[in-house]
Every structure is written in structure tokens, then in C-alpha cells.
Amino acid sequence: MIGSAIILMLFLYSNFVSTEFEESTEYYEKIAWGRYVYEEGAYPFYLSIQEPVGGDPKYGYYHSCGGALIEPRIMLTAAHCLMNESDIPLMRVLPNYRNTPLILPRDLVFKIEAYEKHPHFDSVPWLTAKDDIAVVLLDKPDPRPGAIIFRPVLPLHICFPVKIMGYGYTESGDPPYRLKETTVFRLDDEDCLDEAPWLYAPGYSLCVTNAIGSSVCRGDSGGPLIWENPKTNKTFIYGVAVIGFSPCKDTPFSIFVDVLAYNDWIDIAIFRLTIHDELRSGYD
Numbered sequence: 646m647i648g649s650a651i652i653l654m655l656f657l658y659s660n661f662v663s664t665e666f667e668e669s670t671e672y673y674e675k676i677a678w679g680r681y682v683y684e685e686g687a688y689p690f691y692l693s694i695q696e697p698v699g700g701d702p703k704y705g706y707y708h709s710c711g712g713a714l715i716e717p718r719i720m721l722t723a724a725h726c727l728m729n730e731s732d733i734p735l736m737r738v739l740p741n742y743r744n745t746p747l748i749l750p751r752d753l754v755f756k757i758e759a760y761e762k763h764p765h766f767d768s769v770p771w772l773t774a775k776d777d778i779a780v781v782l783l784d785k786p787d788p789r790p791g792a793i794i795f796r797p798v799l800p801l802h803i804c805f806p807v808k809i810m811g812y813g814y815t816e817s818g819d820p821p822y823r824l825k826e827t828t829v830f831r832l833d834d835e836d837c838l839d840e841a842p843w844l845y846a847p848g849y850s851l852c853v854t855n856a857i858g859s860s861v862c863r864g865d866s867g868g869p870l871i872w873e874n875p876k877t878n879k880t881f882i883y884g885v886a887v888i889g890f891s892p893c894k895d896t897p898f899s900i901f902v903d904v905l906a907y908n909d910w911i912d913i914a915i916f917r918l919t920i921h922d923e924l925r926s927g928y929d
Contacts, residue, residue, distance in 0.1 A: 679809075679810075679825045679826050679827025679828075679859050680825065680826055680827065681744075681821070681823045681824070681825055682744045682810065682823065682824040682825065682826050683744065683823075684744075685743070687741070687744065687824075688741050688744075688810055688824070688826075688871075689714075689740065689741055689789060689791060689792040690713050690714045690715075690741075690792055690793055690794035690869070690880070690882075691711065691712075691713065691714075691740075691741040691810060691811075691824070691868070691869065692711065692712035692713065692714055692720055692722075692738050692739065692740055692741070692755075693708050693711065693712075693738070693739040693741070693746045693812060694708070694709055694710040694711065694712055694722065694726060694736060694738055694867065695707060695708050695709060695736060695737050695738070695739060695746070696709045696729070696732050696735070696736055697732070697735050697736075700731075700732055700735070702735060706737060706748075707820075708746040708812045708820065708864055709726065709736075709864065710722060710723065710726035710864070710866045710867040710868075711810075711811045711812070711813075711864075711865060711866065711867045711868025711869070711886065712726075712738065712781065712867050712868070712869075713794050713868070713869040713882050713885075714740070714787055714792055714793050714794065715793055715794060715795075715796060715882065715911075716793060716915065717786035717787050717788075717792075717793065718758075718782055718783045718785065718786045718787070718919075719780060719781065719782060719783070719915055719918075720738065720780075720781040720783060721778070721779075721780060721781075721869070721882065721885060721904070721911070722778075722779050722781060722866075722867035722885065723777050723778065723779065723866045723867040723885055723886065723887050723902070724762040724763055724766040724776070724777045724778055724779040725766075725777055725866065725887070726779065726866055726867045727760055727762060727779055727781075733757055733760070734756075734757070736756070736757055737754050737755065737756060738754065738755040738756070738757065738781075738783060739752065739754055739755075740752075740753065740755075740787060740789070740792065741824065744823050744824040745822065745823055745824070746812050753787075753788075755783040755784055755785065755787075756783070756784040757781055757782075757783065757784070758782045758783060758784040758922065759781075759782045759918050759921065759922065760779055760780065760781040760782065760918075761779065761780050761914040761917065761918060762778075762779045763776040763777070763778050763779065763907070763910060764776075766778070766779075773843075773844050773846060773888075774844060774845060774846050774849065774850035774887050774888055774900045774901065774902055775846035775849045775850065775902075776849070776902075777885075777887040777902055778885055778887075778902045778904075778907055778910075778911075780911055780914040780915060780918065782918040782919070782922060794869065794871065794880050794881065794882045795879055795880065795881045795882070796881065796882060796904060796905075796908055796911070797872075797881045797882070797883050797904060797905045797908075798905075798908075799905075800905060801831050801851065801872065801883045801905075802831070803831055803832070803833045804830050804831060804832075805830065805831050805872065806828050806829075806830055806872075807828070807829060807830070807831065807853065807870055807871060807872045807883060807884075808826055808827065808828055808829070808870070808871050808872075808873070809826065809827060809829055809853070809859075809861060809865070809868065809869075809870055809871075809886065809899065810824055810825065810826040810827075810868060810869075810871075811824070811825065811861065811864065811865035811868040811886070812824060812825075812864055812865075813861055813862040813863055813864035813865030813866075813868075813889070813893075814862045814863045814864055814893060815862070815893075816892075816893055820864060827855065827859040828855060829853035829854060829855045829859060829860075829870075829899070830853060830854065830855060831851055831852070831853050832852050832853065832854060832898065834847040836852075837850065837851075837852035837898075837900070840852070840897075840898060841888075841898075841900060844888055844900060845900055848903070848906060849902065849903055849906050849907075850900055850901065850902065850903055851870065851883065851884045851900070851901045851902075851903045852898050852899065852900045852901070853870065853884075853898060853899055853901070854897050854898035854899075858895075858896065858897050860889055860893065860896040860897065860898055860899040861886045861888075861889040861899040862889045862893035862896075863889070863893070865886050865889060865899075866886050866887060866889075867885060867886060867887075868885070868886045869882045869883075869884065869885065869886070870882070870883050870884030870885070870886065870901045871883065882904055883901075883903070883904055883905065884901025884902060884903060884904060885901055885902040885904060886899065886901055887900060887901060887902050888900035
């Protein structure tokens with residue numbers, strides 16, 4: 646059972662997130678998955694990984710996973726988002742231009758040039774939060790200023806308010822037409838292990854919750870868990886979404902890969918991917 650951390654989280658939630666509402670639609674959005682994102686230019690680092698319907702682009706694309714831009718050509722996502730290796734050359738990656746997964750004719754869209762999944766990802770059952778992380782090299786840099794999100798150098802405190810966002814399925818089982826976000830709070834390892842002892846990996850995972858049960862669902866994998874520093878206006882990615890639970894409407898918490906725990910591996914993966922890309926370019 647979740648104990649004192651939840652009590653403190655409830656207090657923090659009441660202070661950081663307004664629970665007052667003027668109309669039923671606002672209340673519905675908050676108890677489901679959070680709020681729709683309408684702010685122009687919000688979360689420019691968020692990326693929509695899209696796969697062709699039936700493996701054939703002529704039938705269109707659908708959003709399958711999220712990702713985050715940590716360098717102009719580097720995306721961070723979940724390793725299990727790249728399990729379908731035959732589809733990876735057909736995937737496209739859409740930056741968050743207007744808080745919708747729909748692409749317009751002039752939108753800059755990326756392809757996956759190369760990627761590295763954590764080497765231990767396949768050595769454990771994939772439905773765990775350990776090592777489920779991947780670094781992706783995009784086919785070209787994102788030219789938008791201020792589009793990248795920073796990696797953390799300090800750990801995330803317990804009960805700190807953080808945000809999740811994505812195009813994952815809602816409590817009704819439908820994908821949203823617009824990006825959704827919600828504020829959640831980090832739980833301590835003991836509470837996370839009480840809830841998911843076989844899935845949570847202390848030292849490699851983070852789990853979060855809030856008073857209204859917001860969590861990730863199908864389609865949210867790979868998306869970022871972020872903290873916005875109010876003093877510097879910088880945004881940091883602390884987690885990569887890897888595990889939600891079914892049914893989503895009854896899920897009280899979500900599990901993320903702890904980015905801070907993998908910072909060294911991420912640096913090595915970026916170095917290998919960029920060096921190999923330079924070598925390939927030299928032969929072209």
C-alpha cells in the first residue's frame with residue numbers, strides 16, 4: 646500500500662494543481678488523463694514516433710510511441726518502441742509543432758538513421774523498467790531554436806512535481822486528437838516496490854502518481870517525464886515512459902526509466918552513433 650508519500654503527494658497536488666472547476670469538461674479532463682495542451686510552442690522537444698498502418702505507408706501512419714529531443718539529431722525513447730526492426734526504416738518522427746500528431750505538407754519530418762538499444766535490454770524480460778531505453782540518431786538535425794530538452798545532473802526529489810505528456814490512449818480506449826499533459830509526483834522506492842515488485846527496478850526506475858490517478862497508457866511509451874526549473878526556465882528529462890497498466894482508467898501510477906542512471910551510457914551511445922554516421926558519410 647502507498648503510505649505517507651501519498652499523503653504528502655495529495656497535499657502537494659492541492660497546492661501545485663488547482664482542483665477547482667467551473668464546468669464539467671474541465672473536471673472530466675483532469676480525472677481522465679490530464680489537460681489538453683493548447684499553448685502554442687509548448688513542449689517543442691516532444692516527438693511522435695509513427696508507424697505505417699499494416700506496415701505499408703500507402704495506408705497512412707499512426708502514432709505508436711513518444712520520444713524526446715536531447716540534441717538536434719538525437720532522440721531518447723524506450724527500447725521496446727524499436728522492437729519491430731523491419732518497420733524501423735519506414736517509421737517517421739514528427740516534432741511537436743502544434744500539439745497534434747497530424748502532419749501538414751510543409752512540416753519537417755525525420756527518419757531514423759541509426760539507433761542503439763541498451764545492450765542489456767534483451768537480457769531481461771522486456772516488461773520491466775530496467776534497461777528499456779534507446780538512443781536514436783535522426784536523419785537530419787532539428788533546426789528549431791530551443792527545441793532540445795536537457796538531461797539531469799541531480800536526482801529527482803521524492804514528491805517533486807513533474808509532468809508527463811503524450812498521445813497515448815485515454816480512459817475510454819481512444820487515442821486523443823491533441824497532446825495531453827498532467828502533473829504527477831515521484832514516489833519513493835519502497836512505495837513503488839509495494840505496487841509493482843516484479844516490474845520496478847530501484848536505482849534504474851522512477852514511478853509517479855497523483856491524486857486523480859493520471860498515468861501513461863498505450864502509445865505513451867518512450868515519452869518524457871520532465872521537470873521545469875522555475876528559476877532558470879530550463880526543462881529537464883528525468884524519465885522515459887516504459888510501463889503503464891491495464892485498464893488505464895484504473896491505473897494509479899506509471900513507471901519510467903531513470904535517465905540520470907543511464908547518463909553515461911547515453912553519452913557513449915551518442916558518441917558511437919555520431920562517429921559511425923561520420924564514417925558512413927565519408928564513404929558516400
